[in-house]
Amino acid sequence: MNKFKFLLLIIIVFMWGGYIASMFFLQINSSFEDRLFERIATRTVGEFSNTDLSSKNPHLQNLIKDAKEQNLTDIEKLIKLNELTHVLLGPPRKILFLPESEEAKGILDKHLHSSMISLLGGYACYMHSQVFGRLAHSLGLEYQNFSMLYNGKNHNVAEVKVNDKWVVFDPLFNHVFKDNNGNIVGKDEIAKNWDLYSKQVGNACMFERSDYIYDMDYNYTDINRQISFISEIKHSILFMWSKVLGYESADKIKDYMLMNRYFYWQILISTIFIFLNIFSFINFLVIRKLQK
Numbered sequence: 001m002n003k004f005k006f007l008l009l010i011i012i013v014f015m016w017g018g019y020i021a022s023m024f025f026l027q028i029n030s031s032f033e034d035r036l037f038e039r040i041a042t043r044t045v046g047e048f049s050n051t052d053l054s055s056k057n058p059h060l061q062n063l064i065k066d067a068k069e070q071n072l073t074d075i076e077k078l079i080k081l082n083e084l085t086h087v088l089l090g091p092p093r094k095i096l097f098l099p100e101s102e103e104a105k106g107i108l109d110k111h112l113h114s115s116m117i118s119l120l121g122g123y124a125c126y127m128h129s130q131v132f133g134r135l136a137h138s139l140g141l142e143y144q145n146f147s148m149l150y151n152g153k154n155h156n157v158a159e160v161k162v163n164d165k166w167v168v169f170d171p172l173f174n175h176v177f178k179d180n181n182g183n184i185v186g187k188d189e190i191a192k193n194w195d196l197y198s199k200q201v202g203n204a205c206m207f208e209r210s211d212y213i214y215d216m217d218y219n220y221t222d223i224n225r226q227i228s229f230i231s232e233i234k235h236s237i238l239f240m241w242s243k244v245l246g247y248e249s250a251d252k253i254k255d256y257m258l259m260n261r262y263f264y265w266q267i268l269i270s271t272i273f274i275f276l277n278i279f280s281f282i283n284f285l286v287i288r289k290l291q292k
Contacts, residue, residue: 008284015280019273023266030262033115033134041138044084045077046070074162075184078136078169079176083206085132086174089122090207097121114261125156128171132158134259144255146187148218155218159186173212174204191220241267 042048048064055061072080097120115134118127126145133143142161146168147154157170167184169176176184177197190197201214238250247253257264 008280011280015273015276019269022269026262026266026269029114030260030266033260033262034138037115037131037134038138040084041081041135044080044135045072045139047139074139074141075167077139078141078160078162078167081132081135081139082169082171082176083174083204085128085135085171086206088119089128089131089171093121112261112265115259125170125172129156129158130259132169132171133255136160137256137259143259144251145258148220150217153215153217155215157187173202173214174206175201176204187220194219194221237271238267241271 039049043052043060043063046064052060053064115130118130122128122131126147129145133145136143136158144159144166145156146159147156157168157172159166159168161167166186167176168187168190169184177190177200179185179189185197198216198219201216202212205212235250238253242248242250242253245253247256253267257267
């Protein structure tokens, strides 16, 4: 009995020690990324911090001077962030940072895949949406990733809520869809009038068109969303976490997990940790009852 209690104590200490250490590591990196993307976003749209305003850096001061006359709307800010994401994750950066093969990727590339990794060597639509979403979120705007699934292929774009309306941004192609009045529209409007909006695709791309060919299968209409038993379990777990952490819904916390992969791992590790503790406690009660 004493040996059992001692072994259980060792396991508990090891579990708690590993959990606290991992949470500390993930939170440090998450906070760093939060500050980084906030700095990039605010400087891009001309919303400078007090630290920026008091800086003696001549390049930053020139940026502040150029931005003084701007009074951007949320849509105008998002258009600038969309273009910035398109440029930052474009071919020049891919050449420098993109691993030459899957085998060349490290742990951070393969498993953690934070917004920082996407910023360094983003090449896919998902990474563009992730970076753009993190920038938009830094400005206090509500973001969600929208994935079109078609015949085994997928294309990710970003949706941002502006004036109580969801509008689409596609940073991979530096693209937004505009109606006849010049207003940026959402996915439902695009789906209803694809013949009109398909003519706008690719017009704003700033790189060689041969590297950015839009697949017209992604027409915002034929969208397959497969619901499985596993996905339902995931949704239930996220729903519980959303209540604990104060998110509006499971989808909201899922969207933030997409942007902030450190937060994703915090949720995943915390979920596993809770189940392990429940399992250990039940085992302890069962063994204790059997030994009486």
